[in-house]
Amino acid sequence: MRLANKVAVITGAAQGLGAEIARRFREEGATVYICDVNADEGEKTALALAKLSSIGGASFLKLDVTSEESWKSVFEAVRQKSGRLDVLVNNAGINIRKNIEEMPVESLDAMLAVNIKGPFLGIKHALPLLRASGGGSILNMSSVCGIIGHKYTNETYTTTKGALTLLTKSIATRYAKDNIRCNSVHPSTVDTPLLQTVLSDPVRRAERYGEVPLGRLATATDVANAFVYLASDEAAFLNGVALPVDGGTTAW
Secondary structure, three states, X not given: OOOOOOEEEEEOOOOHHHHHXXXXXXXXXXXXXXXXXXXXXXXXXXXXHHOXXXXXXXXXXXXXXXXXXXXXXXXXXXXXXXXXXXXXXXXXXXXXXXXXXXXXXXXXXXXXXXXXXXXXXXXXXXXHXXXXXXXXXXXXXXXXXXXXXXXXXXXXXXXXXXXXXXXXXXXXHHHHHHOEEEEEEEEOOEOOHHHHHHOXXXXXXXXXXXXXXXXXXXXXXXXXXHHHHHHOHHHOOOOOOEEEEOOOHHHO
16 A cells, blocks of 8 residues: 555545545555545545555544644644655645625635645644654645636636646755655546536536646546655655646647
8 A cells, every 4th residue: 555654634524625635545555634614524524535445544523624723633633643744745625706896805805714724834834743743745736826827717717827836846855854845736627516507507617628738637636646645655756746647748
């Protein structure tokens, strides 16, 4: 198993992409901490994932990524329960879908708080645990919007994901001396049940499929597999990488 004996904290993991990342980590033998503000769904996800492998385990920890005290509590719980940390996955994020001319400043503040402040605080408080464990991996969920200006996506989301891309590189260069790697993953549009509702509009469907050279959307598993690889020892010399999982969208 590629992640056996590794302890991972995954944010926004109660459902969606975060839950799929946690599922793949469990299949590869990791101990995962499902961290989310949604306690009901988080507990259900942890219970289901605990059964996937006899190696490692799964637990839920409530986390508000915008609260420094909440982050401190999570890492103290991880320290007490597992005694180490090997992987931090900053997956939690929000997208309020309004263009710059329509975006209320309160919505801007909310997106900055979750998408930038959240990973910033997570990294800040994960570093001592990772260092004490002899090193580890920090993985940030960015987007193709963190690499290119994406005409179908609002400017605020692009701003936050671009900032996260450069935060990743900054951490990668400063903390490599501690054997701590930091990389970001950049999916294009991911096929989800909610998205299929949006893509019932034939114009939007043609836009999203037409921008991908491979001619299909990413699946949640496509994205999760990239996280498994970057968290594993197979990626031991990958540091500061912005990895597109986009079917060639950023290669046009």
